[in-house]
Amino acid sequence: MSRPATTTRITSSRPGARIGDTKIDRAYSRVNYLVLAVFSLMVIYPLTFVLSASLSEPEALTRGDVWLWPVGVNLEAYAAIFDSPQLVRGFLNSVGYTVSGALLGTVLTMLAGYVLAREELPFRRMLTLFCLVPALLSAGIIPTYLVVYNLGLINTPLAVILPGAMSVFNVLITRTFYQMNVPLEIHEAARVDGANEFAFFLRIAVPLSKPIIAVNLLFYGVTQWNSWFNAYLYLNDQDLFPLQLVLREVLTQSQIDPSQLAGADLGELVAQRELFDKLKYAMIVVAMIPPLIAYPFVQKHFVKGALIGAVK
Amino acid sequence: MTPTIQSPAIHGPAIRRPATGGRTGSAFWRTVRRHWQLYVLFLPPFAYSLIFLYGPLWGLQVAFRNYSPALGMVGSPWVGLDHIVRFVTSYQFWTLMGNTLALNGYELLALFPLPIVLALLLNTVRTARFRKGVQLITYAPHFISTVVVVGMIVMMFSPTTGIVNQFLGVVGVAPVEFFGPDMFRHTYVWSGAWQTLGYSAIIYLAALAGVNPELHEAARVDGANILRRIWHIDLPSILPVMVTLLVLNTGSILSTGFEKVLLMQNPLNLSVSEVLDTYSFRVGFSGAVPQYSYGTAIGLFKSVISLALLLVANALARRVSKQGIF
Numbered sequence: 001m002s003r004p005a006t007t008t009r010i011t012s013s014r015p016g017a018r019i020g021d022t023k024i025d026r027a028y029s030r031v032n033y034l035v036l037a038v039f040s041l042m043v044i045y046p047l048t049f050v051l052s053a054s055l056s057e058p059e060a061l062t063r064g065d066v067w068l069w070p071v072g073v074n075l076e077a078y079a080a081i082f083d084s085p086q087l088v089r090g091f092l093n094s095v096g097y098t099v100s101g102a103l104l105g106t107v108l109t110m111l112a113g114y115v116l117a118r119e120e121l122p123f124r125r126m127l128t129l130f131c132l133v134p135a136l137l138s139a140g141i142i143p144t145y146l147v148v149y150n151l152g153l154i155n156t157p158l159a160v161i162l163p164g165a166m167s168v169f170n171v172l173i174t175r176t177f178y179q180m181n182v183p184l185e186i187h188e189a190a191r192v193d194g195a196n197e198f199a200f201f202l203r204i205a206v207p208l209s210k211p212i213i214a215v216n217l218l219f220y221g222v223t224q225w226n227s228w229f230n231a232y233l234y235l236n237d238q239d240l241f242p243l244q245l246v247l248r249e250v251l252t253q254s255q256i257d258p259s260q261l262a263g264a265d266l267g268e269l270v271a272q273r274e275l276f277d278k279l280k281y282a283m284i285v286v287a288m289i290p291p292l293i294a295y296p297f298v299q300k301h302f303v304k305g306a307l308i309g310a311v312k
Numbered sequence: 313m314t315p316t317i318q319s320p321a322i323h324g325p326a327i328r329r330p331a332t333g334g335r336t337g338s339a340f341w342r343t344v345r346r347h348w349q350l351y352v353l354f355l356p357p358f359a360y361s362l363i364f365l366y367g368p369l370w371g372l373q374v375a376f377r378n379y380s381p382a383l384g385m386v387g388s389p390w391v392g393l394d395h396i397v398r399f400v401t402s403y404q405f406w407t408l409m410g411n412t413l414a415l416n417g418y419e420l421l422a423l424f425p426l427p428i429v430l431a432l433l434l435n436t437v438r439t440a441r442f443r444k445g446v447q448l449i450t451y452a453p454h455f456i457s458t459v460v461v462v463g464m465i466v467m468m469f470s471p472t473t474g475i476v477n478q479f480l481g482v483v484g485v486a487p488v489e490f491f492g493p494d495m496f497r498h499t500y501v502w503s504g505a506w507q508t509l510g511y512s513a514i515i516y517l518a519a520l521a522g523v524n525p526e527l528h529e530a531a532r533v534d535g536a537n538i539l540r541r542i543w544h545i546d547l548p549s550i551l552p553v554m555v556t557l558l559v560l561n562t563g564s565i566l567s568t569g570f571e572k573v574l575l576m577q578n579p580l581n582l583s584v585s586e587v588l589d590t591y592s593f594r595v596g597f598s599g600a601v602p603q604y605s606y607g608t609a610i611g612l613f614k615s616v617i618s619l620a621l622l623l624v625a626n627a628l629a630r631r632v633s634k635q636g637i638f
Contacts, residue, residue: 024537032433033442039430040449043506046464047452049475064478112357115350122344127354134365137619140611142596142604143371146385147364166360197349226457229571233597244459251463252575280467284460291455296448 047288054078054281061277077275077282087283090243094225097242098290101161101224106216108166113174113212114205117182128175135168141233148234159234160242161224170216177212178205218298222291247287251280375609388605395609404591412587415573416565419501424561426509428554431516432542450510462575465490465503496581500572515557519550555629563622566614588614 021029048068053061057072065071081087115121116128144163153159182205190200206213228244235241370385375395377388399405430450437443453461468474469490477487490499523546531541570589577585586594588610596607 022535022537024539028436028538029438032436036433036437036442036446039509040446043450043453043510046468046506049468050464062473064475067475108357108360111353115354115357118347118350120343121347121350122340127358130358131361134361134369136622137369138615139368139372140608140615141593142608142611143368143374144364145596146371146374146604147367149381151363163364165364166357171357197347197353201353222455226455226459228457228459229574244457247463248459248575251459252466277467277473280463284463284467288456288460291457292452295451295455299448299451 050281050284054278054285056278058275058278077278078286080275080279081282081286086238086246087243087286089239090241090246091286093240094243097157097160098221098225100157101165102217102221104161105165105167105170105220105224106213109170109174109216109220110206110209110213112166112171114178114201116171116175117178118187119179131168131171145233154234155236155240156234157240160227160230160240163230164223164227165220167219167223170219174209174212174216177209182208214298218294221294225291243287247283250283372608372612374605375612377605379605379608391605395606396613399606399610399613404586407583408586408588408591411584412566412568412589414584415497415500415568415587418497419504420561420565422501423505423508423512424558426505427512428516428550430509431513431520431550432546434513435517435520435546436538436542447510450513452510453507454511456507458569458572458575461503461507462572465499465576469499491576491578491581493581493584496576496584500576500585504569504572515553516550519553520546523549551633555633559622559625559629562625563618565621566618 045068049066052068052070053066054077055070055073055075056066057074060066060071112131116124116131118124121127148154148159148163153162186204187200190204226244228242228248231240231242231245232248235245374385374388376392377385377390379385379388383389434443434446437446469476469488471477471487471489476490480486480488489495527545528541531545536544566588568587568589570593573585573587574590574593577590592607592610592614594607595603595610
């Protein structure tokens, strides 16, 4: 476990099928493929179903005719979503929270990770401990609420972004990344060349750390996009609600009528009870699409980053 | 933090002296001063942690006071362990502990071994494209929000219109209340399996990637079949990771997936779904007068027990397998 693991190692560890496989090897291989294929289908089926349901005729959905593929494709549920001011505002709010949360979290994490990686720095152990303690002993919701309350942040966007903006786990991963990728000798060389620490960090360390920046941005972005609890706890003003909180009320509090979300047209549309489900499925799709689109692009970095942290 | 430069830097620009410096000059403090720019870089995360991570820790003292916002943190009367004693002796205590341990114990038993199996299986797939495809698909649910996952369960497992019960109807089974008290734990745990299994396997795959392929080659030459190679080569190589995760899981046996439980709760399943986290939250915030102190005391009780469990598990792991996490 001492050397950096990369995805290429995983690939190279088992070259293709070989002569000399025993009977058991071949049987195992077939079972293995079967099990993994079945598991993958089980994972992907609900996602496919949700997408199909959001596109199908509402009557077909109610009758239970939709199993895998959409029956009678149309986009009216999505049109309805874009007609609902509350959903559109929620979506835009979420975009804002996500971008600012990702940027703030990444900057804080990079700074902390970079400094803690400098082994020659006096008090480094103490500073590391300083970051670790809160991760070991969590204070819980109420004391955090009191801090936000006393700072006067209740019912402001900052209450959504600031608590939980920096994750100790990410700081540790980033620190490990710098330890492994920006060796001490570069610092010595830069110091001889007369670069100060700020210049070194911005011009040399940051450009060297694109993978870990990508991982941090994705991690904080997805976390913020998916979060609802901070908003639920700290916000009263519906105009500030992120999409997930709007969805929570529609999806999991079944007593709330989706027609309450209605713009003028939507009201008519959801007057038919059967449209409710279709509309809810469409909302689910809208809420889960952004992270699902983002993650494969960064997956390469992501797996590497996770590996680096894990192996250390 | 802008020390004036008294003398022109002799040994290169990295050595700067504050005007007040005089000769405080042990080598150690010179090193500290030479790195002042690094401390400046650390300032933003430091300030953030101080306010948003240490602030709440400082606020934990409300668990020992009768906190009222009017009197403030330090002005509220000190009551010592009263709140914690009140909670431990309250009639809900054992129900809550039972629910918490049942839900987490079930989750741990079901979801600890499965990612290991998945990683071992994935690691022996020879077709790179197939393996990447499986990984791409099985990681995906990890990136879906709790609200959406719970929303999907509500919709798809609804007793009246959900596709699962429609299917059961076709096969001739009576509709199942998946959110009812009988099924709540199963629904919670197995939807968690759907969401987290693939992603939890990553860490084991990382460890497996470090296995020297020559070990497998040598074992093949000696006639060991794949099952024996997994048992004697792969499994031992991920043992340290398994121990680490088991220790960490033991430390969080009292912390449920708070947000998910909260989203899945309804008045009908409260008898099994009320756990320490949700109860602490409910006590703290709902009710005519928010009981910040009592709610915090419950949370603190949980944190302290968890930390103790973590330390015990770590000590046991050290003794048994000669490795702990710290």
